[in-house]
Amino acid sequence: xxxxxxxRTRNGRQLWHGPFSQKDRLEHAHWEATQxxxxxxxxxxxxxxxxxxxxxxxxxxxWGVASIRDVDVxxxxxxxxxxxxxxxxxxxxxxxASDIERIYTAAERTLPARS
Numbered sequence: 259x260x261x262x263x264x265x266r267t268r269n270g271r272q273l274w275h276g277p278f279s280q281k282d283r284l285e286h287a288h289w290e291a292t293q294x295x296x297x298x299x300x301x302x303x304x305x306x307x308x309x310x311x312x313x314x315x316x317x318x319x320x321w322g323v324a325s326i327r328d329v330d331v332x333x334x335x336x337x338x339x340x341x342x343x344x345x346x347x348x349x350x351x352x353x354x355a356s357d358i359e360r361i362y363t364a365a366e367r368t369l370p371a372r373s
Contacts, residue, residue, distance in 0.1 A: 259316040266320070273326050275317065284327045287312050294369060301364035309344070313337050 259265070263276030273280040291310035299306040315334035323332045323340060332340055353361075 259314060261316040261318075263317055265314060265317045267324055267326055267331075270324070270326055273331060281327075283312065284329045284331075287329045288327065294365070297368040298361060298364045301368045302360060306361065311340070313340075 259275050263278075264274075266274050268274070273284055287310040291308040295306050295308040298308070309330065310328065311330040311332070313332060313334040313336075319331070319333035319336075321332075322336070323330050325331075330340070330344070
C-alpha cells in the first residue's frame with residue numbers, strides 16, 4: 259500500500275487506506291480463510307480452523323492488531339510476533355511437528371498456487 263496514505267479504522271467495521279475503503283479486501287481475506295478451512299479440513303477428514311488475517315506493508319499502522327470484520331489487521335513487520343502470540347490460541351493444544359506436516363501437505367495439495 260502507498261506509505262504516504264494513512265490507514266485508519268472506524269467502529270471496528272471499516273478499514274480505510276487514505277480515502278479508499280478496504281471492505282473488499284477484508285471480505286476477500288475472510289473468503290480465502292473459509293476456502294482454506296474447508297479444503298484442508300476435507301483433505302484431512304477433520305475440521306480445521308483458519309482465521310483470516312491481513313498483514314499491511316507500506317504505511318504505518320497505528321495499532322498492534324485490530325480485528326475488523328473478524329479479520330486481524332496489523333503491520334507486516336509484526337507478522338512473526340502475531341503468529342507467535344495470536345489471540346485465541348491460548349488453551350489450545352500445540353501442534354506437533356507431525357500435525358504441521360500433515361496440514362502443510364494437505365494445503366499444498368488442495369490450495370491453488372498464485373501465479
